[in-house]
Amino acid sequence: MFQVTILGSSSATPAFKRHLSAQIVEHNSRLFLIDCGEGTQFQLLRYKIRINRLDAIFISHLHGDHFFGLVGLLCTLSNQERLRPLHLYCPPGLQSILEMQFQASDTRLKYELLIHELSSSDSTLIFENQCLEVVTIPLRHRIYCNGFLFRDKPRRPRFDIVQAKEDLIPVQYFGLLKSGNDVTLPDGRMISAVEYLLSPAPSYSYAYCSDTRYTESILPYIQGVTVLYHESTFLHEMVSKAEMTMHSTAYEAADIAKQAGVRRLILGHFSARYQDLEPLLVEARRHFSESYLSEEGIAIDIA
Numbered sequence: 374m375f376q377v378t379i380l381g382s383s384s385a386t387p388a389f390k391r392h393l394s395a396q397i398v399e400h401n402s403r404l405f406l407i408d409c410g411e412g413t414q415f416q417l418l419r420y421k422i423r424i425n426r427l428d429a430i431f432i433s434h435l436h437g438d439h440f441f442g443l444v445g446l447l448c449t450l451s452n453q454e455r456l457r458p459l460h461l462y463c464p465p466g467l468q469s470i471l472e473m474q475f476q477a478s479d480t481r482l483k484y485e486l487l488i489h490e491l492s493s494s495d496s497t498l499i500f501e502n503q504c505l506e507v508v509t510i511p512l513r514h515r516i517y518c519n520g521f522l523f524r525d526k527p528r529r530p531r532f533d534i535v536q537a538k539e540d541l542i543p544v545q546y547f548g549l550l551k552s553g554n555d556v557t558l559p560d561g562r563m564i565s566a567v568e569y570l571l572s573p574a575p576s577y578s579y580a581y582c583s584d585t586r587y588t589e590s591i592l593p594y595i596q597g598v599t600v601l602y603h604e605s606t607f608l609h610e611m612v613s614k615a616e617m618t619m620h621s622t623a624y625e626a627a628d629i630a631k632q633a634g635v636r637r638l639i640l641g642h643f644s645a646r647y648q649d650l651e652p653l654l655v656e657a658r659r660h661f662s663e664s665y666l667s668e669e670g671i672a673i674d675i676a
Contacts, residue, residue: 375400375525375577375676377600378639380416381408383440383607384584384620388645390414392669393438394583396602397524399565400505406430406446407521407581413442414449420670423513425455430499431507432463433583434518440467444474451482458485462499464517465490480587491519493501496594501526503538512585515619520585522594524578537569547642559614564638577676579634583642586616592633600675602667605653623653627661641667 376399381392391596397417405415410503411435414445417424418535424446440463450459461467468488474480490500491499493507499509503526510520512549532551550566558561580595583604595601607615609624621629630638638661643650650666 374402375674376424376674377423377579377602377672378420379639379667379669379673380413380420381410382643382661382669383438384604384642384644386645387412388643389648391514393432393442394642395442396514396581397422397447400523400581402426403428403502403505405523407508408433408583409441409443409446410438411441414446414616417446417670424450425453425458427499429460429462431521432461432514433466433512433581434514435464435466436472436516436584437585443467444471447471447482447486448480450561451480451484455484458487460487460500462491465492467666492517496522502666508594510580510582510591512582512591513588513619514584514586518584520580520582520591521579521593522598524579524598525576528573528576530573531619533569533571542569558585575676579675581631586619587621589629589631589632591629595629595633595635598633598635600637600639600673601630601633602639603629604640605640605657606642606644608647608652608656623656623664624660625660627657627664630664631661638664639673640664643667 375396378397380395381395383391394408395410395413398405398409406427468490482559497509506524506526510522512520513519549556550569551568555565578598580601581596603626604621605623606620607622609622612622615622635674640657654666
């Protein structure tokens with residue numbers, strides 16, 4: 374399973390029942406939180422997401438609408454008797470902010486919080502396990518800001534067990550063939566592994582880009598991704614406002630998606646000036662038809 378649940382899609386302030394930036398990525402039963410705006414805990418409860426399953430948290434930048442919910446969530450995890458370590462990937466400065474809050478409130482977490490402060494202006498591999506890797510996407514904002522690219526690791530060829538059984542190959546040789554080793558059977562047959570290896574299952578990817586001014590510098594990092602989340606704070610008629618605040622318009626998000634050749638674009642980080650989001654969707658779809666609005670609570674199937 375590879376899916377994303379949008380918990381918040383509003384920029385700066387909650388508006389029209391839209392919450393502040395936060396998303397859950399689920400990959401092979403592992404949970405990852407991207408950003409943690411105020412109210413994220415309520416959204417996690419609302420959508421019945423088991424926070425004790427969190428493996429890591431990724432914070433894009435230190436504007437409040439992206440991390441003001443973090444300290445409360447960390448304390449809740451401790452109150453719920455979490456014991457296993459939790460990794461936090463974040464910009465420089467967040468560790469000192471958390472330490473000050475914990476000290477002032479005399480808070481002692483029952484689990485180890487492993488903080489990885491990021492400072493590179495280049496795309497960097499920051500997390501990996503057996504089947505997933507996460508790399509940063511350098512963004513162009515008023516302060517240091519990273520997007521995050523979640524992508525499947527290259528998959529191994531699949532073993533054609535049906536054909537192997539039809540050819541009466543003993544089961545004890547399946548593992549060797551699956552690993553690419555040729556074998557000689559007791560009856561003298563020489564079996565080539567390549568004859569029983571199928572093309573690998575497709576790999577998928579999810580790119581999270583918020584907040585950022587329009588910049589083509591991100592194109593090499595998001596080229597061909599399965600799903601791209603790109604901030605679209607304003608309609609293009611307010612491009613001067615977008616330039617001043619270092620944000621993007623729906624048209625610009627669609628332009629990036631088109632140039633990158635992504636399969637789907639998810640629009641988000643909407644300004645509180647828009648109650649009706651349909652005009653942003655219309656604007657994006659004029660340039661990139663596979664554009665969609667963030668819908669809070671809806672699981673987006675990446676795979």
